Amino acid sequence: MLHLERFLPYRLNRVAEAVSDEIRPIYKGLHGMNRPEWRVLVALAHIGPATATALCRHSAQHKTKVSRAVVALEKRRWITRDNDPADRRSEILQLNAAGHAAYRQIAGPVADADAAIQAKLAPGDRAALEQGLAALERAMGLVD
Amino acid sequence: MLHLERFLPYRLNRVAEAVSDEIRPIYKGLHGMNRPEWRVLVALAHIGPATATALCRHSAQHKTKVSRAVVALEKRRWITRDNDPADRRSEILQLNAAGHAAYRQIAGPVADADAAIQAKLAPGDRAALEQGLAALERAMGLVD
DNA sequence: CCTTGTTAGTTACAAAATTAACAGTCACGA
DNA sequence: TCGTGACTGTTAATTTTGTAACTAACAAGG
Numbered sequence: 001m002l003h004l005e006r007f008l009p010y011r012l013n014r015v016a017e018a019v020s021d022e023i024r025p026i027y028k029g030l031h032g033m034n035r036p037e038w039r040v041l042v043a044l045a046h047i048g049p050a051t052a053t054a055l056c057r058h059s060a061q062h063k064t065k066v067s068r069a070v071v072a073l074e075k076r077r078w079i080t081r082d083n084d085p086a087d088r089r090s091e092i093l094q095l096n097a098a099g100h101a102a103y104r105q106i107a108g109p110v111a112d113a114d115a116a117i118q119a120k121l122a123p124g125d126r127a128a129l130e131q132g133l134a135a136l137e138r139a140m141g142l143v144d
Numbered sequence: 145m146l147h148l149e150r151f152l153p154y155r156l157n158r159v160a161e162a163v164s165d166e167i168r169p170i171y172k173g174l175h176g177m178n179r180p181e182w183r184v185l186v187a188l189a190h191i192g193p194a195t196a197t198a199l200c201r202h203s204a205q206h207k208t209k210v211s212r213a214v215v216a217l218e219k220r221r222w223i224t225r226d227n228d229p230a231d232r233r234s235e236i237l238q239l240n241a242a243g244h245a246a247y248r249q250i251a252g253p254v255a256d257a258d259a260a261i262q263a264k265l266a267p268g269d270r271a272a273l274e275q276g277l278a279a280l281e282r283a284m285g286l287v288d
Numbered sequence: 289c290c291t292t293g294t295t296a297g298t299t300a301c302a303a304a305a306t307t308a309a310c311a312g313t314c315a316c317g318a
Numbered sequence: 319t320c321g322t323g324a325c326t327g328t329t330a331a332t333t334t335t336g337t338a339a340c341t342a343a344c345a346a347g348g
Contacts, residue, residue, distance in 0.1 A: 001189075001190070001251070002186060002189075002190075002251045002254065002255050004186060004187075004190065004202075005287075007258060008163055008258050008261060008262065009160065009163045009164045009166075009167050009258070010183075010204075011277055011281065012156065012159060012160035012163055012164075012277075013160045013164060014204050014281075014286060015156060015160075015277065015280050015281055015284060015286065016153065016156035016157045016159075016160040018284040018285075018286060019152055019153045019156055019280075019284065020153050020156075020157065022153075023153050034303095034304080036304095036305095039154075042146060042148060043148075045145075045146075046145070046146075046148065051326080051327095052326075052327060053325085053326065053327085058148075060154075060158050060161075062305085062306075063326080063327065063328090064305085064306080064307085064327090064328080064329090065304095065305075065306095066327090067327060067328060067329090068304095068328090070327095071328090087313075087314075087325095087326080088312085088313060088314085088326095089312065089313045089314070089325070089326040089327070090313095090325095090326055090327075091326095091327085107145070107146045110146065111146050114151060114152050114153070117152060117283065117284075118152065120283035121276075121279050121280065121283055122279065124275075125275060125276055125279030125280075126276070126279075127272075127276075128271075128272040128273075128275040128276040128279070129272075129273075129275075129276025129277065129279065129280060130276070131268075131269060131272040131273075131276070132265075132269055132270070132271075132272035132273025132274070132275070132276045132277065133155055133156075133159065133273065133276065135265050135266065135269030135270075135272070135273065136159050136163075136265065136269075136273060137155065137158075137159055139261065139264035139265055140159060140162040140163065140261075141162075142158060142159065142162060143149075178334080180334095180335095195296080195297095196296070196297060197295085197296065197297085206335090206336075207296080207297065207298090208297090208298085208299090208335080208336075208337085209334095209335075209336090210297090211297060211298060211299090212298095212334095212335095214297095215298095231295090231296080231343075231344070232342085232343060232344085233295070233296040233297070233342065233343045233344070234295095234296055234297075234343095235296095235297090
């Protein structure tokens with residue numbers, strides 16, 4: 001008999017959803033962004049100028065999501081597109097000043113909310129979560 | 145600066161998706177079920193006859209998802225609906241023989257896949273994951 | 289009994305995700 | 319240099335999900 005309470009995908013999905021529910025209102029309330037847009041914004045802020053394919057890898061999203069998110073960010077005038085001299089199929093995307101400003105404005109509260117969630121855990125539990133999560137990421141081939 | 149690698153919602157979503165990707169082909173391949181249907185099937189197998197509301201609670205899904213999943217399972221002739229003598233708004237749902245058989249057929253491989261994933265973790269990492277996940281579930285108010 | 293408010297469940301509509309198809313470009317060997 | 323196949327990114331079509339409105343039924347107070 002399958003125990004839902006111990007069933008990994010069920011537990012992970014449920015807890016991931018609960019955590020997302022606390023973060024989403026921040027980037028949604030501040031600029032009406034959805035998750036794909038928020039992730040692309042974060043990815044661009046971190047890795048700087050990048051092609052759409054690189055953003056797919058770094059934001060762990062499908063190319064159609066990234067494509068539409070990039071269009072949306074472009075409409076907000078937060079990113080610029082430039083030709084990629086090395087490959088005419090792709091374009092170099094990067095945040096402009098307004099994009100960086102928007103990122104900074106959102107990243108603070110989001111980081112605070114993340115810290116608040118982790119602060120609810122006892123230090124030992126927090127360390128255990130970190131260890132277990134890191135191990136699972138390795139086991140699923142998501143890192144290294 | 146927000147570190148994606150340490151950002152809880154991102155990590156949880158990504159790892160939850162990776163784990164789901166290993167489980168989904170089983171219930172999808174065996175009977176073409178989607179996740180809401182699979183969850184309702186599991187819930188019904190566990191708690192026995194139940195109303196849709198009880199299935200919402202136990203499968204952690206919105207009532208529209210449950211409503212549609214129940215219709216789908218009904219079309220497969222896996223569940224029966226009976227009047228609830230205590231409340232004429234609701235109906236008592238339960239698996240019939242075919243439903244139980246389908247559940248058993250799927251639950252085995254699914255449990256195996258879950259075990260296989262956990263087997264990839266070192267015992268200490270597995271224990272850490274369990275501890276951290278349980279703590280997070282409590283912190284998010286998902287249990288107790 | 290009648291309100292008034294709440295709950296169970298379905299359905300309709302809108303938003304989002306997945307899939308598939310596509311044009312343009314590249315890389316590499318024949 | 320000419321295919322052939324693979325890759326980049328967008329768009330279209332289909333499916334899934336989420337939101338809101340709705341019907342029917344309950345519950346409690348007047």
